[in-house]
Amino acid sequence: MPSSSPDSRPGVLAGIHVLSLALNLPGPAALMRCRRMGARCTKLEAPAPAGMSGSDPMHSYNPRAYAEMHDGVEVVRANLKTPEGQASLHELLAGTDVLLTSFRPSASAKLGVDWAALGERHPRLSLVEIVGAPGARADEPGHDLTYQAESGLVTGLALPPSLFADMAGSVMASEAVLQALLQRAATGRGVHLQVALSEAADYLALPHTWGLTRPSGAVGGAHAGYRVYPCADGRVAIAALEPHFAMRLCEAAGVPAEPGREPMFDAATHAAVAAFLGGRTRAEVDALARSRDIPLHTLPPAEDDAAA
Template sequence: MEPSGVASGPLSGLRIVTLAVNVPGPAAAARLRGFGASVVKVEPPSGDPLMHQNTAWYRALSTGQEVVRLNLKEAGDFALLEGYLAGADLFLTSSRTGALERLGLDPDGLRRKHPRLCGVAITGYPSPRGDEPGHDLTYLADHGLLTPPEMPRSLLADLAGAERAVSEALALLIGRERGIGEAGAHVEVPLSEAAAYLAEPLRYGITAPGAHLGGGFAGYGLYEASDGWIAVAALEPHFWEKLRAELGLGDAGREDLEGIFRRETAAHWEDWASARDLPVAALKGTPPDGRPGTEHRTTTMTEER
């Protein structure tokens, strides 16, 4: 795949080489490409597994990048990778720690050969657990972010990890240019820690069942309409007071709102709220039985780490 056009932005002139396949690494590389960096994506001979799982998303994440396939166990192909790294500013990986060490692509090996090259390693767990296997689903399970039997509708840890990788990459590159710290510093971005960060509202209790944002406050929750569901987020006092006033309610509770919202369609309530500057949205993609999320019961495979 050849790059299409030259992106402009704050990272123009910087070059990124990525070995990261599946979701977190490609999502991070796409974001950095959007900031203007040029990206060389090195895939294994069989290609990125995401290409076989979802071609459309794979192509979207690879847009504007130079994609090459190399067998890094072969000397000639490994030499090609070294050529790319010689002129690069950032090296992005998502392989297990042991696999990178065997190839001499661990931080110590890279510093010896490419002292100005910054590195971001997306891992499953932090060192010394870098070789333990895991996926988005197991990271979410570790931190109580699943509601069986429904499968999550997004790859939350993977995408949160991608954003963390972007932040760490920017910090490394800025630090290098300002002469702060090592010229070619390397950091880990464990996806399990990204999941832990997403779980902080639950850990502190604000989204626990019955807590203020976990169903305890009637102005913030999910309500059944006549043909689906709506999300009501009248969190601030002025929204909550206005919602009750527009519905003709005084000291409204959840049962009062449930009775009213069932009278009309979800689209009706979304339009009604929009006209009154109230935060209400119809749930998109709700299955026919009206239970959000029940049609998504298959997993999307991400890279085993």
């Protein structure tokens, strides 16, 4: 039997139609994941306001992000506040397996896209509803930053480097699409699943909650082999956490090995590794990683990152 490369095989969602009403980031990113799993994806947007090219705010915030998330997605327009828009919606829903939304529940009810309005009319349809917070808090206003802050992922005054709650929420939403389809296969009926961005942030924050990424934690800076160090022309993100990697790093840095002793949490080891790396260029450190099989990645100086 001829072999088939992974890219040439049908995706797990081949034959499935996912319709999205979700705007901004989590919903479109979830739809992008569904498309990459082989689903036929449609996005229903309101007509663009006068002078604007689209009604999804992401189209204005970052056209590149909008374009990438909607690549291969059919975008149709309908005003759900009108009878004509509602007719268009239900015509689409008749051939839809999963509907994605990201409205607050009160807004979903006003637009007639809540589970109470859809479940009986379209019995094989599943609804995956992305909300900010679960249960009674689902109508509270919020965004990625507030959910990260609530989960302990915002430190100081600097903004987080990525929209972690939104992106984790998109993964959970695409996972919920799969869960909904599995449940429908077992029962013959669609289901309603809710994904909360605050819970997505809480999930990403678990290593911090457990203490792993706090300053006293092994991957929070206390272990000399798991840190970011300066080097002669940049920085080194080193992840020599396992004992065999840590031993190779210590050997390279001239840290004496003592049987039965774990030196990686000692201040002297931190200082020795810092001094060793600080006197070498990125090219020299990269060569060291290759020759001694040490997991690390070199970076430009921090100020170069800020200017990029």
